[in-house]
Amino acid sequence: MSAHDDGADGTDLLASVDQRLRAAGLRNSRSRQVVVDVLVGAGRPLSLPEILEADVELAQSSAYRNLGELVEAGVARRVESADDHARFELHESLTGHHHHLVCTTCGRVEDFDVPDDFEAGIDVMVHAAESQGFRIDAHRFDLLGRCARCSSASGD
Amino acid sequence: MSAHDDGADGTDLLASVDQRLRAAGLRNSRSRQVVVDVLVGAGRPLSLPEILEADVELAQSSAYRNLGELVEAGVARRVESADDHARFELHESLTGHHHHLVCTTCGRVEDFDVPDDFEAGIDVMVHAAESQGFRIDAHRFDLLGRCARCSSASGD
DNA sequence: CTTTCTGCAAACGATTTGCAGCAGC
DNA sequence: GCTGCTGCAAATCGTTTGCAGAAAG
16 A cells, blocks of 8 residues: 655655666666656655756756656656646655645645545546446546746736 | 626627626727637637637638637636646636646647535635735736646557 | 637757767676 | 667757738628
8 A cells, every 4th residue: 555665865866766767677877866856855746857957967858758758667756737838746656655746726736635535536537437348557647737836926 | 606697608708708808998800700709619728720720711820819819808718737738718707717737748728617615725826825925906816737649649 | 800719830848869988896 | 789869950849920812891
């Protein structure tokens, strides 16, 4: 049931990441390290531009390429926001299952935890869904609105 | 509670659509009519290619342009799927609040209803979210998996 | 008639990819 | 030294937009 059975301080998290990269046959290159570090330190899904800001040396194509490989290796996950930029975060198996708050104005995404009984309710619905012919293996639940900055910026 | 207080046979639905188009200052052009008709008859969110299939006369740019206007006029809504094609469906105020089953293989999206108490649970979480600085005004909940066709096509 | 639409083709912008040289191990 | 990785620039591809003529009211 636990999402990550290592310690919770991040040290083991990095070890897990390293292990998965190794398992996927990926080297410890500088670019890859930067991308991973940024994702680990972010605490929320980041867009490509945000990731690039973290390191001037990082080329856009390398960032995209690395993100693809990280997703492939089960280290990262792509998150849909509300603007035309995808966001990326560490895989749930590393950070724990959670959901997102999505700003429909600027696209910012923040993590959000929901009560266990809510998750339980989802499990129940999966059965109903499968009677519709779908084979369900994941879900996404997002609350959409205005983030703090965007709420104060314009009206209201 | 009710999503549409007209009859449920679709006649009033079309009337509502017409009214909103009128209110938005949009004319009854052939292209627009086609797009609306297709969405009404679909019963699930459609991609641009799917909409185009419905009428050979319909130009891609006109379809996109009309969809944008329909969304603007509160007649349609854009739905995020799992592939790189956006989907479009009638606005919830016309069809009723619902959620989606999303095929991660082909991108197909189908409507899915959830129990009222599940929706109630969502309302509760909105408060928690607002304490995180977000001002919430909508949510999206999707079950992700393989649609009937894609499940049978490849393994299991 | 006047204003909104339409189709076409060009423009956009996020993401992907080919390639030649550099860097892990 | 291999092999994978990087930056660059060109290519993709869904979606948007400019424009001149056609259609709605």
